[in-house]
Amino acid sequence: MSFRQKHLLGIEPLHPEEITAILDLADQYVDLNRRDMKHADALTGLTQINMFFENSTRTQASFELAGKRLGADVMNMAMQASSIKKGETLIDTAMTLNAMHPDLLVVRHPHSGAVDLLSQKVNCAVLNAGDGRHEHPTQALLDALTIRRAKGRLHRLNIAICGDVAHSRVARSNLILLGKMENRIRLVGPPTLVPSQLAEFGAEIYEDMTEGLKDVDVVMMLRLQKERMDGGFIPSEREYYHRYGLDAEKLSHAKPDAIVMHPGPMNRGVEIDGEIADDINRSVIQEQVEMGVAVRMAAMDLLARNLRATRANAPVEV
Numbered sequence: 001m002s003f004r005q006k007h008l009l010g011i012e013p014l015h016p017e018e019i020t021a022i023l024d025l026a027d028q029y030v031d032l033n034r035r036d037m038k039h040a041d042a043l044t045g046l047t048q049i050n051m052f053f054e055n056s057t058r059t060q061a062s063f064e065l066a067g068k069r070l071g072a073d074v075m076n077m078a079m080q081a082s083s084i085k086k087g088e089t090l091i092d093t094a095m096t097l098n099a100m101h102p103d104l105l106v107v108r109h110p111h112s113g114a115v116d117l118l119s120q121k122v123n124c125a126v127l128n129a130g131d132g133r134h135e136h137p138t139q140a141l142l143d144a145l146t147i148r149r150a151k152g153r154l155h156r157l158n159i160a161i162c163g164d165v166a167h168s169r170v171a172r173s174n175l176i177l178l179g180k181m182e183n184r185i186r187l188v189g190p191p192t193l194v195p196s197q198l199a200e201f202g203a204e205i206y207e208d209m210t211e212g213l214k215d216v217d218v219v220m221m222l223r224l225q226k227e228r229m230d231g232g233f234i235p236s237e238r239e240y241y242h243r244y245g246l247d248a249e250k251l252s253h254a255k256p257d258a259i260v261m262h263p264g265p266m267n268r269g270v271e272i273d274g275e276i277a278d279d280i281n282r283s284v285i286q287e288q289v290e291m292g293v294a295v296r297m298a299a300m301d302l303l304a305r306n307l308r309a310t311r312a313n314a315p316v317e318v
């Protein structure tokens with residue numbers, strides 16, 4: 001089997017063949033999800049617990065649906081009402097849940113590295129649903145699937161990632177994934193939001209949107225993540241929209257068939273013009289959401305196969 005991971009903590013540890021294995025299986029789940037009968041049995045009998053320590057709409061709903069469609073028992077922990085509020089540590093909460101024998105743990109946490117730490121303490125497969133500014137692997141995988149289906153390939157494309165790169169785990173995971181698949185990546189935004197160290201990943205950095213978008217195949221917009229900003233990163237939202245908000249004029253510099261992406265949630269009129277976001281000829285934002293369910297089904301299916309194989313070879317723990 002080409003997918004060998006025990007957890008999905010980031011894109012960093014994945015080989016290109018493992019990325020392709022997830023995307024190929026996800027393609028099959030896209031077909032399943034378009035049928036009336038959406039059930040498969042890859043996770044039957046397994047327990048999936050979703051622990052979201054940060055707000056989420058799409059990611060949590062998508063992981064929940066993905067697990068249910070594959071037959072898992074899915075539980076969403078209401079973290080706002082949990083004992084974390086009474087001072088329990090992340091690890092204590094995780095150990096408590098671990099004693100209930102979950103098989104898949106889906107975790108979103110505001111601190112970079114927290115999900116990795118947790119994965120070392122439990123004996124089930126852990127999926128990172130976003131940790132601080134670090135990684136958001138399933139988002140990068142669903143973006144990759146969306147690009148591959150729209151462009152017919154996932155290599156040698158010119159891709160611009162625009163806006164608040166500094167605070168974005170989506171940008172980081174995409175940068176790593178798209179680089180591994182041999183694409184040319186540009187990071188476009190003001191110097192306060194596009195750290196120059198990111199050139200290390202092999203990306204070209206542009207301060208000007210018109211230049212940065214010239215002849216690209218893919219325009220990936222990012223939300224201005226004000227909750228992660230602790231100072232004045234931009235002069236004003238109006239000024240930001242004027243220079244960096246994606247509108248028809250700026251998009252006209254990309255290739256005529258360039259696609260527009262956004263991971264959501266969108267701030268219309270801040271990083272993207274509402275009409276561009278809704279233009280079904282350019283925007284693949286709804287496809288991204290659809291691909292999200294399929295990619296999460298594929299990732300959990302592959303992790304569950306490895307989990308079962310490991311348990312079959314190991315003595316049962318009591």
Ligand code: NCD
Pocket residue numbers: 058059130136139169170222223225263264265
């Ligand atoms: C992203 C996230 O949470 O990192 N959203 C998502 O998962 N769809 C991006 C964001 O919040 O801007």
